[in-house]
Amino acid sequence: LVPKPATIIWPQNNLPEITLILAVPYPARMKYLWPVIASFSAVTRVVIVSAQRSNPEYMRSTVLQPPVYEPLIERGMSQGGRTRPVKVDVCMKEEVISRNLLARLGLIRKRNNNNNTDRTARVFLGCGDEYTTPPPAREVVVARCGKQSDVAPLAIVAIGPERGWTDGEATVFVNECGFKSAMLGSSTLRVDTAVMT
Numbered sequence: 459l460v461p462k463p464a465t466i467i468w469p470q471n472n473l474p475e476i477t478l479i480l481a482v483p484y485p486a487r488m489k490y491l492w493p494v495i496a497s498f499s500a501v502t503r504v505v506i507v508s509a510q511r512s513n514p515e516y517m518r519s520t521v522l523q524p525p526v527y528e529p530l531i532e533r534g535m536s537q538g539g540r541t542r543p544v545k546v547d548v549c550m551k552e553e554v555i556s557r558n559l560l561a562r563l564g565l566i567r568k569r570n571n572n573n574n575t576d577r578t579a580r581v582f583l584g585c586g587d588e589y590t591t592p593p594p595a596r597e598v599v600v601a602r603c604g605k606q607s608d609v610a611p612l613a614i615v616a617i618g619p620e621r622g623w624t625d626g627e628a629t630v631f632v633n634e635c636g637f638k639s640a641m642l643g644s645s646t647l648r649v650d651t652a653v654m655t
Contacts, residue, residue, distance in 0.1 A: 482509075497538030
C-alpha cells in the first residue's frame with residue numbers, strides 16, 4: 459500500500475494555480491473535458507494548442523468557441539464548488555509550438571531571472587524514450603515548488619495529443635523553454651485520463 463500524503467488546506471487567498479497546455483484532442487472528448495477541467499479548483503488557465511500530431515480539423519471545431527465552452531466551464535465550476543474563473547486561450551492559427559509562441563503566452567521562465575524566485579513548476583508530460591524514463595510529475599512539482607505548506611504551488615503542465623508529442627516539440631518544451639520531463643505512469647494515457655490524473 460502507498461501511504462496517502464498529508465492533506466494540506468490552503469488559505470483562500472493562497473491557492474495552488476495550474477495552467478494546462480493541452481494539445482487539442484478529439485472534439486467530443488474536449489466537450490467532455492471542459493467541465494471536468496473547470497471542476498478542479500487549482501486549474502486557473504487552459505491553453506489549447508495544435509501539436510504536429512493533432513488533427514488540424516479539430517482546431518476548427520465549435521467546441522473551441524466561447525459560446526460552446528463557456529457554459530461547460532460554468533457547469534464544471536458549479537460542480538466543483540469554485541468561484542475562481544478559468545481563463546482560456548485557444549491558439550487558433552495552425553502555428554507550430556515554438557519558444558516564441560510559449561513566450562507570447564507568458565508560459566516560459568525568463569532567461570534573465572538569476573535570483574531564482576520563479577517557483578513555477580513547468581512539467582512536460584511524456585513517456586520518455588528507450589533510454590530514459592522521466593520521473594513522476596509529482597516529484598517534479600515538489601522539487602521546484604518545495605514542500606512549504608505556506609506557499610501554494612504554481613505549475614504549468616503540457617499534455618500532448620493522443621499520438622504524443624514529436625521529438626521536435628519535446629525539444630522546444632524541455633531544451634528551449636525550461637520544462638522538465640515527467641510522466642504519470644508507464645502507460646500511454648488518453649488525453650482525458652491524463653487531465654484527470
